[in-house]
Amino acid sequence: MKNPVLNISSLVGVIVLAFAIPYFVEAFTVLNFTVYIIMAILSLSLAFVWGMGGIMVLGHSAFFGLGAYAYAIAAVNFGPGWEAVTLSMLVPATFAALLGYFMFYGRISDIYVGVITLAVTLILFNLINSTSGPQYKIGSAPIGGYNGITAVPTLSWPNGNFIDINGMFYLSVGLLILSYLFIRYYLSTRYGKVTVAIRENERRAELLGYNVAQSKLITFSIGGAIAGLAGCMFANWGSFVGPTIFGLVQSAQIIIWVIVGGRGTLIGPILSCIAIQWMTTQLGMQQVVNVGFVLGIVLTIFVLLVPSGLAPLLAKIPNVVRSRLNGKPKEDVALGSPAEEGQT
Amino acid sequence: MDFASILAIEILGSIAILVLISIGLAVVFGMMKVINMAHGEFIMLGGYVTIFGTTHAGLNIWFCILVLSPLIVGLVGLVLEWLVVRHLYGRMIDTMLATWGLSLAIVGLMTMLVGNTTTGISTPLPSVAIGKFSTSGHVFFLIALATFVIIALACLFKFTTFGLTARATTQDANMVANLGGNPRRIYAVTFGLGAALAGLGGGALAPIIGVIPTIGITYIAKAFITVISGGATVIAGNLAATSLFGTINQLFTYWYTPIIGEVALLVCAVILIRLLPQGITGRFFKGTI
Amino acid sequence: MSDNIILQTKGLGISFGGLHAVRDVDFVLRGGELRCLIGPNGAGKTTFFRLLSGQHTPTRGEIIYKGKPLGNLQPYQIARLGIGVKTQVPSLFEGLSVFENLELAANQTFSGLEAVSIVDETLERISLQDQRHTICQELAHGQRQWVELGQILASKPDVALLDEPAAGMTHDESLKTIEIIKEITAKSSVVVVEHDMDFIKLIGERVTVFDRGEVIADGTFKEIASNPQVREAYLGRKEAAVA
Ligand SMILES: Nc1ncnc2c1ncn2[C@@H]1O[C@H](COP(=O)(O)OP(=O)(O)O)[C@@H](O)[C@H]1O
Ligand SMILES: [Mg+2]
Numbered sequence: 113m114k115n116p117v118l119n120i121s122s123l124v125g126v127i128v129l130a131f132a133i134p135y136f137v138e139a140f141t142v143l144n145f146t147v148y149i150i151m152a153i154l155s156l157s158l159a160f161v162w163g164m165g166g167i168m169v170l171g172h173s174a175f176f177g178l179g180a181y182a183y184a185i186a187a188v189n190f191g192p193g194w195e196a197v198t199l200s201m202l203v204p205a206t207f208a209a210l211l212g213y214f215m216f217y218g219r220i221s222d223i224y225v226g227v228i229t230l231a232v233t234l235i236l237f238n239l240i241n242s243t244s245g246p247q248y249k250i251g252s253a254p255i256g257g258y259n260g261i262t263a264v265p266t267l268s269w270p271n272g273n274f275i276d277i278n279g280m281f282y283l284s285v286g287l288l289i290l291s292y293l294f295i296r297y298y299l300s301t302r303y304g305k306v307t308v309a310i311r312e313n314e315r316r317a318e319l320l321g322y323n324v325a326q327s328k329l330i331t332f333s334i335g336g337a338i339a340g341l342a343g344c345m346f347a348n349w350g351s352f353v354g355p356t357i358f359g360l361v362q363s364a365q366i367i368i369w370v371i372v373g374g375r376g377t378l379i380g381p382i383l384s385c386i387a388i389q390w391m392t393t394q395l396g397m398q399q400v401v402n403v404g405f406v407l408g409i410v411l412t413i414f415v416l417l418v419p420s421g422l423a424p425l426l427a428k429i430p431n432v433v434r435s436r437l438n439g440k441p442k443e444d445v446a447l448g449s450p451a452e453e454g455q456t
Numbered sequence: 457m458d459f460a461s462i463l464a465i466e467i468l469g470s471i472a473i474l475v476l477i478s479i480g481l482a483v484v485f486g487m488m489k490v491i492n493m494a495h496g497e498f499i500m501l502g503g504y505v506t507i508f509g510t511t512h513a514g515l516n517i518w519f520c521i522l523v524l525s526p527l528i529v530g531l532v533g534l535v536l537e538w539l540v541v542r543h544l545y546g547r548m549i550d551t552m553l554a555t556w557g558l559s560l561a562i563v564g565l566m567t568m569l570v571g572n573t574t575t576g577i578s579t580p581l582p583s584v585a586i587g588k589f590s591t592s593g594h595v596f597f598l599i600a601l602a603t604f605v606i607i608a609l610a611c612l613f614k615f616t617t618f619g620l621t622a623r624a625t626t627q628d629a630n631m632v633a634n635l636g637g638n639p640r641r642i643y644a645v646t647f648g649l650g651a652a653l654a655g656l657g658g659g660a661l662a663p664i665i666g667v668i669p670t671i672g673i674t675y676i677a678k679a680f681i682t683v684i685s686g687g688a689t690v691i692a693g694n695l696a697a698t699s700l701f702g703t704i705n706q707l708f709t710y711w712y713t714p715i716i717g718e719v720a721l722l723v724c725a726v727i728l729i730r731l732l733p734q735g736i737t738g739r740f741f742k743g744t745i
Numbered sequence: 746m747s748d749n750i751i752l753q754t755k756g757l758g759i760s761f762g763g764l765h766a767v768r769d770v771d772f773v774l775r776g777g778e779l780r781c782l783i784g785p786n787g788a789g790k791t792t793f794f795r796l797l798s799g800q801h802t803p804t805r806g807e808i809i810y811k812g813k814p815l816g817n818l819q820p821y822q823i824a825r826l827g828i829g830v831k832t833q834v835p836s837l838f839e840g841l842s843v844f845e846n847l848e849l850a851a852n853q854t855f856s857g858l859e860a861v862s863i864v865d866e867t868l869e870r871i872s873l874q875d876q877r878h879t880i881c882q883e884l885a886h887g888q889r890q891w892v893e894l895g896q897i898l899a900s901k902p903d904v905a906l907l908d909e910p911a912a913g914m915t916h917d918e919s920l921k922t923i924e925i926i927k928e929i930t931a932k933s934s935v936v937v938v939e940h941d942m943d944f945i946k947l948i949g950e951r952v953t954v955f956d957r958g959e960v961i962a963d964g965t966f967k968e969i970a971s972n973p974q975v976r977e978a979y980l981g982r983k984e985a986a987v988a
Contacts, residue, residue, distance in 0.1 A: 402564035
């Protein structure tokens with residue numbers, strides 16, 4: 113996947129495909145696909161923080177929820193403009209920075225980082241859930257408790273035009289691609305390389321003179337900002353936010369996307385998120401098998417049997433095919449270098 | 457005065473509930489370094505066993521709470537240990553994720569089986585009046601049960617061969633294996649014991665809560681936080697953490713609302729973990745069990 | 746002479762519980778010096794390095810680096826001041842390539858093209874040009890040790906602390922390692938911990954002997970080798986430990 117020509121051509125392919133989709137399917141399907149894409153942004157943000165940075169965040173939905181609520185509250189107060197969008201990224205990023213300062217400078221171990229982030233998202237869920245009275249307001253926006261905030265003002269194009277269903281889809285695809293390119297770019301910078309180095313060996317990074325706590329904090333905050341952006345889009349998509357976006361189930365889903373897609377890759381969790389959501393929707397239409405049941409089994413089975421996810425396996429397919437064609441022994445391929453996976 | 461006694465009882469009750477929902481997790485975490493994310497679902501299953509045992513099968517409620525719930529959930533725990541957990545020992549994060557999967561799957565399964573509705577039973581115990589205040593009689597049962605569980609576990613770990621071997625396994629599993637013990641079986645039994653304790657907790661709570669397949673979520677965060685804050689020392693850590701959090705929870709509930717009580721508990725715990733990364737017993741009560 | 750002191754410890758000590766792993770160590774390293782540190786297993790050599798690199802906080806004494814006390818700096822701050830460490834247990838970015846491992850080291854001191862050319866140069870020095878894109882996990886044990894030494898070469902610290910750089914190597918590999926160490930000495934003052942007396946002899950520089958956390962002797966290899974206290978404490982017990 114290091115081949116730049118291949119990368120650019122696949123990027124172009126994705127863009128063309130994405131922009132063609134609304135011409136071939138019904139509006140309802142476009143609407144569904146839009147939410148898949150928005151969630152893919154969320155999945156990408158955890159793929160960055162956890163898969164690339166090695167920071168196990170179990171309650172990543174906290175940032176998604178904060179972004180959604182920040183947007184909704186700001187949009188009610190100042191109207192649906194760039195201020196609201198900025199806040200939807202700034203609020204979760206700042207929150208991540210504060211929480212990260214507390215965790216990373218306190219040298220809390222990985223497992224506790226996971227548990228604390230999980231506890232935090234539950235605290236937020238409980239807090240928001242209990243603010244249903246009219247006395248709970250931020251500016252002129254009632255928080256709405258378990259009812260959430262309805263009729264969130266939605267964004268329009270810079271020229272003032274209403275963003276229709278297709279427009280929303282294009283916007284989401286655009287933001288997904290932008291987020292992906294941004295993360296790719298960041299990881300290629302001097303600072304970004306430290307992110308992966310810390311995942312590989314924190315102590316070594318430190319002994320080479322890298323400020324591990326600071327780097328983790330930056331990774332965590334960037335992840336928070338991107339998750340917040342996904343939250344902002346989600347609030348726009350349904351014109352609604354509710355406390356369940358902070359919930360454990362939401363957090364679990366993000367983790368499933370990343371595990372199934374493959375930790376250490378960015379494309380994997382994007383694709384798996386879209387695929388799993390599509391599957392979930394299909395499952396949801398029949399009333400026999402519970403969706404949570406299937407997702408739970410998928411998570412357990414992947415952790416047990418396919419811990420590195422699907423992307424590394426898929427990345428091997430072209431090699432396997434090539435070696436079959438060339439009649440080369442299979443062994444070269446089976447090793448599948450982890451670094452290449454890291455670059456997927 | 458009456459009010460003070462009621463408040464004291466409520467605080468004790470709150471501590472007892474925390475003990476009952478977290479002690480199973482504490483045993484598994486303390487002995488095996490496994491954080492079982494499906495613990496809340498074990499509690500939920502315990503609740504259902506007691507409810508169905510009394511309403512459908514017409515069994516005695518105390519039999520259901522004290523015997524049937526721990527027994528059935530303990531067996532479920534053994535099976536899941538065999539299927540999933542035992543393949544992941546030593547990999548804390550993976551164990552957490554895999555048991556999180558189990559948690560989702562159990563919720564889904566129960567939703568398919570019993571539907572997404574709340575069921576409940578009432579306690580046969582009358583409410584108790586102190587002066588012009590009154591409190592549920594079931595609280596006294598919970599306090600007594602929690603006390604009994606703590607004492608029984610302390611005896612189990614201190615005086616029985618299983619307890620000694622289990623503690624030795626925690627220290628050095630290879631050594632135990634060399635001496636002819638079987639760490640795998642110890643782990644399996646410990647996990648089963650943790651599940652059984654969760655089942656007991658769920659059964660005991662069933663009369664005062666509405667049971668629904670998703671109820672585990674309500675408990676898992678509190679149970680976690682209690683266990684992590686308590687540290688690796690199972691019983692002393694659990695008692696220290698439950699006493700602290702139970703008191704805080706109840707006081708804030710009394711001053712504000714139950715929700716604020718929960719938030720206060722969680723915030724307090726997060727700060728505590730920051731201050732004492734090894735948990736309370738990492739710093740105090742060392743060398744206890 | 747004393748102007749040339751780059752690193753010095755005064756009464757340095759640390760205890761774990763009741764165990765004095767390092768006790769009252771006065772140690773002086775001069776600019777450009779290559780010093781060997783020997784001592785039986787558990788003598789406190791690794792712990793001494795950990796103190797110097799900030800991975801442990803001393804319970805007693807102080808560390809003076811370039812004339813200033815280090816105080817309670819974090820390991821990364823100490824590294825930035827120019828103290829580099831090769832740890833006893835090889836510690837690399839296992840999932841990254843040899844190139845990336847060296848690049849991360851070079852980036853700390855250099856940037857852009859300069860960093861890249863230093864990495865290329867380093868690859869040559871450690872004879873891993875052909876493995877530049879190999880993942881460290883897949884390297885042989887000796888090569889991994891070299892990558893770690895390469896990180897020292899690439900970051901060019903003022904003081905390099907090398908903990909058992911030739912452990913587990915074949916004789917030929919050890920010779921190559923000595924070459925690399927000499928390369929490092931061209932830019933840095935170096936302290937090498939080693940078990941193997943033959944290796945120390947080959948390096949042929951001044952030797953400091955640790956035993957039970959204390960410095961028990963200091964001198965040329967010849968002096969050390971004929972010092973009865975050292976022979977008894979170090980060689981005697983080492984043979985017993987090996988047996
Ligand atoms: N973190 C630690 N906690 C407790 N004891 C330690 C620790 N690190 C080292 N020790 C003890 O300090 C002594 C010195 O160890 P070390 O510095 O590794 O010796 P060497 O490198 O010379 O073989 C040993 O007895 C070791 O067990
Ligand atoms: Mg050593």
